[in-house]
Amino acid sequence: MRHTLAVLVENQPGVLTRVAGLFSRRGYNIESLAVGETHEPTISRMTIVVDGDDLVIEQVVKQLNKLIDVIDVQDVTQAEYVDRELVLIKVNAEPSIRGEIMQIVDIFRARIVDIGYHTLIIECTGDEGKIRAIEKSLKPFGILELVRTGKIAMVRGQKYEED
Amino acid sequence: MKLTGAEIICKALEYEGVEVVFGYPGGAVLPLYDKLYDSPIRHILVRHEQGAAHAADGYARATGRPGVCIATSGPGATNLVTGIANAYMDSVPIIAFTGQVNLSAIGRDSFQEADITGITLPIVKHSYLVKDVNQLAATIRAAFHIATTGRPGPVLIDLPKDITIAQAEFEYPPQVTFRGYRVPGRCDSAQVYQAARAIGEARKPVIYAGGGVISSNAAEELREFAEKTRIPVTNTLLGKGSFPETHPLSLGMVGMHGTAYANYAVSYSDLIIAIGARFDDRVTGRLDTFAPNARVIHIDIDPAEIGKNVRVHIPLVGDVKPILKELIQRVEVPDTGEWLKQIEQWKAEYPLRYTNEEGVLKPQYVIEQIWEITRDKNAVITTEVGQNQMWAAQYYKALRPRTFISSGGLGTMGFGLPAAVGAQIGRPDAVVFDIAGDGSIQMTVQELATAVQYNLPINIAILNNRFLGMVRQWQELFNNKRYSQTEFPDLPDFVKLAEAYGAVGMRVTRSEEVRPALERAIATPKPVIIDFVIAREENVFPMVPAGESLTKMVGC
Structure with a gap:
């Protein structure tokens, strides 16, 4: 495990x-x-x-x-904890298909942080499942580079109702 | 008043009560050696840095005080590596000072530069690269604290040359605080109570005592505990001396070359009380068949040892001595009558044995004679590694702590002679024997020069079979007697070698010469080599083949 x-x-x-x-x-x-x-x-x-x-x-x-x-x-x-990872993905993005990519970016509440002639860099934060899902969704366009920060985690605070 | 880094080191060593250091000078430690020249601290000049680390190790084990060694940068530092690893595996407190190139030269592949903190990372308890002379005193204080508390171990301090020249105000901190280092405090009393009850309920209990009993100075408590509960005691190689091996409750050593009765007792026990021992593979044999019916109480100061190799039912984490004291108070005395009878039967049926043959010198006989002649003396035995070590472990019955010093975990050939140097320096009145083989002695024989220089009356007993005996034994038993690279056709003449170094050399080929030679050696106020020409293909028995169950012994 x-x-x-x-x-x-x-x-x-x-x-x-x-x-x-x-x-x-x-x-x-x-x-x-x-x-x-x-x-x-x-x-x-x-x-x-x-x-x-x-x-x-x-x-x-x-x-x-x-x-x-x-x-x-x-x-x-x-314990109950929050975990996040940040990923930067550079994808092939000819102007004609950018709209489609931007829709995916929206769905994942990710951001476009760089626009090149033929590429976009997408920044996405989330837990492991989300990161894997956006990677999978962008794969068909051709991922040129990908970098992940590795997971960071923090135990959740005590909830009010538990007092 | 401002002092240079080198002066700070000398002062700090004095504050730590260090009387002697083992070392070898070189370019990067020149400023330090210049200050040592005027220091009251005694410096023992070894002939190879490995000898300095082993000597510091032997000194620490023989005296109970931390050992200190010094080497220069680069090759000097890397030559310490085996000695540091040895101290790490056997949990011996040594502090190693290494020279380093100037701060500004680090990382440029400078002359005699080696990343010694990087190289030694997996084999130190902790290490420091000093980058600010203002931190030097506190670093040394921290190093001694870390090396000597909790589970002891080696600490390395790397000293860039310019740090030893730079100046700082000297103030020796009485203590240092750490955010990430805590020595386990008192053991939970509820756990002790649970252990006391489990002991009372046991019918076939056995105590398995390791080096931790000795480093905790708890031999007296162990004896009281064993005698009160009438529980038999077996010891590890490093546990030799934790319990007198002549005691009726003693089973001698357990494991691969342990006594048959110790191995049977552990295997058929219903409760193992492990004290300062770590269930090494040489002790347990095949793990999944190890002591199948035993519950396990494990007393150890290192929480990471609990459950590392063997499932532990009642862990007692903390210093062995106070835990044993509390346990003695609370323990319920078990009924071990039947069990002790069984053990007596095993002892009678499967004693350690060998046969003396006419005209052949047996190594076991030599060890027995060394034991006879030193048993009532203030004596320290060191060993090399291999058959010599195992015969010594079997036939030299250790009676007191800090009298039997051997490289257990790392199994370092060449350990015995420099360790004997350290032991003799630390205990000048002791009769010191290095029990050696013809292979091991050649690995660090240069330290004979050290022994001669300082007039150390060390006795080196070479059990000479012109083989790397233990490897040959494995080849005989498991490789069809194919003696690949284990025979030494051309050994040096050890008698002449001794004489060349300015020591005394003797050769013994017959049983009746053993005793007189040993007597003469002990009476000689100089280092002595006795070359015992022994039966060439004598084996160490009993033996549990590697990876086999403890009960699957050969030759008993």
């Missing part, structure tokens, strides 16, 4: 290497990894998607916790 881990780490050089190295050394597979600074500039947050059974995930979490630069590890998979 896929698990999404939210990992807080010291914002220091080499930390990403330590985390990535741990995964390769112990034979775990990273499906995606996104990292960036948090509101506290000395702390970075990594969102790591990793595939494995419960025993593997338990080991991953424990081994991550052993790294001195890892401050906190949370497996958000079991």
